[in-house]
Amino acid sequence: KMPIVFGLARACVTSCVRKQGQMNAIKQIIKSGKTAIGTTAGPNIDVSVLADAGFDFILFDTQHSPYEIKQMAPSIQAMRGKKAAPFVRVAANQADQICFALDAGARGIIAPMINTRAEAEAMVRSCRYYPQGNRSNAGVRGEWGEFPKYRDYMDTVNKELVIVPMIETKQALENLDAIASVPGVDVLLIGPSDLSIELDVPLDYACDTYQRALDKIAAAAAKHGIAAGMYFIPPGMEPNFFVDKGFKFFTMPWGPWATTGIQNAIGGIKR
Numbered sequence: 155k156m157p158i159v160f161g162l163a164r165a166c167v168t169s170c171v172r173k174q175g176q177m178n179a180i181k182q183i184i185k186s187g188k189t190a191i192g193t194t195a196g197p198n199i200d201v202s203v204l205a206d207a208g209f210d211f212i213l214f215d216t217q218h219s220p221y222e223i224k225q226m227a228p229s230i231q232a233m234r235g236k237k238a239a240p241f242v243r244v245a246a247n248q249a250d251q252i253c254f255a256l257d258a259g260a261r262g263i264i265a266p267m268i269n270t271r272a273e274a275e276a277m278v279r280s281c282r283y284y285p286q287g288n289r290s291n292a293g294v295r296g297e298w299g300e301f302p303k304y305r306d307y308m309d310t311v312n313k314e315l316v317i318v319p320m321i322e323t324k325q326a327l328e329n330l331d332a333i334a335s336v337p338g339v340d341v342l343l344i345g346p347s348d349l350s351i352e353l354d355v356p357l358d359y360a361c362d363t364y365q366r367a368l369d370k371i372a373a374a375a376a377k378h379g380i381a382a383g384m385y386f387i388p389p390g391m392e393p394n395f396f397v398d399k400g401f402k403f404f405t406m407p408w409g410p411w412a413t414t415g416i417q418n419a420i421g422g423i424k425r
């Protein structure tokens with residue numbers, strides 16, 4: 155089949171070219187075991203540049219941010235046709251929250267505090283249309299006009315949405331196999347600070363207790379053929395430390411990188 159380019163006709167990197175029926179380059183990145191890097195943004199940021207800067211996803215957080223999901227819709231829609239996929243972290247594992255995010259056009263859903271198999275199954279059901287789930291249908295929206303027929307969007311999103319439960323409690327640590335084996339789960343994403351608090355080593359990211367828990371999560375993800383991720387890289391630690399441990403999904407702050415790039419560019423002009 156010929157690859158087709160969704161969205162705006164503009165110069166973009168190869169991974170921007172998605173195959174027909176593929177809405178996320180990132181789903182393939184995760185499935186092929188490569189490392190996905192994203193960043194966080196909100197409605198106060200113009201994401202049109204960030205979304206083509208090289209990130210695989212942009213995460214709109216509605217749990218620990220002053221923003222509501224419906225405020226994110228214009229930013230998500232500004233990402234149409236760009237390399238990065240828009241992900242939304244809902245404030246809780248609730249069907250209505252997940253539905254708002256999907257109607258806004260999210261291509262990945264992150265839900266906090268998924269502690270049992272039943273909670274992971276409920277999350278997946280909220281993310282998918284019948285018969286794989288019970289997502290309510292808007293009839294419009296969510297598809298960004300990328301699909302000739304809304305029905306095509308429905309079939310594609312059921313297959314291609316990236317579903318990311320967060321692992322951040324002792325109970326989740328006890329249920330890793332049960333959560334990781336739920337069909338549809340793509341990533342086990344650690345909430346670094348909540349997990350440290352639950353393990354009674356608050357914010358002590360380097361200690362043995364914490365590191366053993368990370369290893370257990372990475373091993374469970376590998377065993378079930380899905381990715382392990384860290385919501386953020388703890389202060390003072392290196393992303394590659396986590397890559398070497400087997401983690402494949404991170405957010406990185408874009409501000410320092412943007413500043414370095416701008417300083418380099420300005421430094422290159424004689425003045």
Ligand code: 3PY
Nearest residue numbers: 345346347348349385
């Ligand atoms: C955590 O650190 O617990 C998170 O959920 C990241 O925001």
Ligand code: MG
Nearest residue numbers: 266322345348
């Ligand atoms: Mg958390």
